[in-house]
Amino acid sequence: MMYQKPKGTRDLYGRDLMRIEKVCSSARSFFFTRGYQEIRTPVFEYADLFIRSIGETTDIVEKENYTFEINERRYMLRPEGTASVLRAIIENKISLPRRFLYIEPMFRKERPQKGRYREFIQIGIEHIGEIGPLYDAEMIEHGKRFLDGLGMEGVTIEVNSIGCPECRTEYKKVLSGFLEPHISELCADCLRRKERNFLRIFDCRNEQCQEVYDQAPKITDTLCRACTEHYEKVKHYLNAFSVIFRENKKLVRGLDYYTRTVFEFKAGNLGAQDTILAGGRYDILMKELGGPDTPALGWAMGVDRMMFTLPEGKPAIEAPEKFFLVVMGKTLFSRALDIRKVIHDHGYVCILGDHEESVKHQLKKANKLQANYTVIFGEDEARENACTIKDMQSGKQEKVLIHALDDFLAKKVRI
Ligand SMILES: [Zn+2]
Ligand SMILES: [Zn+2]
Structure with missing residues (x-):
């Protein structure tokens, strides 16, 4: 089903x-x-x-x-x-x-x-x-x-x-007088509305009715x-x-x-x-x-x-840059969370990779989720207290020290 x-x-x-x-x-x-x-x-x-x-x-x-x-x-x-x-x-x-x-x-x-x-x-x-x-x-x-x-x-x-309501009582008389000889030209909806809610006949989408109403006296003239x-x-x-x-x-x-x-x-x-x-x-x-x-x-x-009816591209949507954090192995997991926090604090999107999955699998996911950057935190990076940031568009990458990550994200993102 x-x-x-x-x-x-x-x-x-x-x-x-x-x-x-x-x-x-x-x-x-x-x-x-x-x-x-x-x-x-x-x-x-x-x-x-x-x-x-x-x-x-x-x-x-x-x-x-x-x-x-x-x-x-x-x-x-x-x-x-x-x-x-x-x-x-x-x-x-x-x-x-x-x-x-x-x-x-x-x-x-x-x-x-x-x-x-x-x-x-x-x-x-x-x-x-x-x-x-x-x-x-x-x-x-x-x-x-x-x-x-x-x-x-x-x-x-x-x-x-x-x-x-007073103007309308007056107008109803004037309009009824005008419509009298045209009754046979009006649609069933209009005939019904004429009795119960006469102003609304003007909303009719029937062309023949509209031709009659074009000639009719208008309420604005009897206010x-x-x-x-x-x-x-x-x-x-x-x-x-x-x-x-x-x-x-x-x-x-x-x-x-x-x-x-x-x-x-x-x-x-x-x-x-x-x-x-x-x-x-x-x-x-x-x-x-x-x-x-x-x-x-x-x-x-x-x-x-x-x-x-808005022109193409309006209103403009600014989606924040998206990072995918690739974590290699469970021993690095808690330190990776510090990196994640810095990225979030800058207002960027950061998706955490599952360290129990292979690096290849995580990178594939980064692609699928259309991340603008992948941040890799592996053994080498951990030893140097750094992470590698790769720009997915240009393919360029840069190693950034974790204590300098804050400044790096504040200054620029594109590598
Ligand atoms: Zn009035
Ligand atoms: Zn009608």
Whole structure:
């Protein structure tokens, strides 16, 4: 019996994992300097939390989640980060305003494709307790500068405002009037969404539907005064932050909880599924989840898809030099450990050879493990209180006295 990993998952190791870890550690230091603290929430929560926050008519809740039941309680593997962060703030009575960063795996039962997995890593930030449009713009700027720092090129930023519940009631009337004569041109999904979650019809991927929506009045044109003012200021601050963006009046985002500002970052080379970062404001969600009436905003980035679009060799990985210590015979073993310690203390990798194996066998292993250097400690070396260091690339070797090894490693490695 040969076991296989579930569809849409992967095993991460070697260079791929090192690149992901590099991106995550860059995120930690970048967002720390911008006032974000890291938060970790459970991998699973009571399913109700996500159903309430993400919305019953979303793809995630309708068909893409991993739900399981134990003792008549339903749980869901976390499909996104925001609901959990808000739940944690409410439950732990965390004082506000506050900025949080999360770097965690999420789970969605989507059709696997390029850079898209059913277990995927998201980097997300949440800024809770601020109403000012300055922070909408600043949060977009954070995303842009972070991606710039990773070496990302060709990212376009789209923004829109989908207003508050009041603007939406007004817009729903206007839109329904417009759609009336076009009903027969819309797909079944859109007809269903039109009733239950009408803004989301704009997310439809059906071309015929999109042709209708191109002509439709947009929510941005029927915003209330306060929402119009907020949106204008967001754009003003984006300019002040020197962030280049494009307005996309059809941008609504796939989750129910957004209000006012929404935005997406797109990478040119991913085709139709080109969104790598997305977010917005969600001023009513905290209250909806039973917390205080608190404005908030956030975004999340799919690390895997984002990395797909990074230029070759980014982020750069510096793997430390690797030494393989060949020890000849058990009498030399404890002295060999001193050599090993010096190498480790310099931050290099040092793999200890098994002195019960032949020298030939140990050297073979050094090759297999792709050591940059082999360090040989045999009878001759022991007598002279030295070791022989061989550069596996150039083939050159040098005898180094053990008491001078520290200086040798500090000064240079290449022989
Ligand atoms: Zn409004
Ligand atoms: Zn449609």
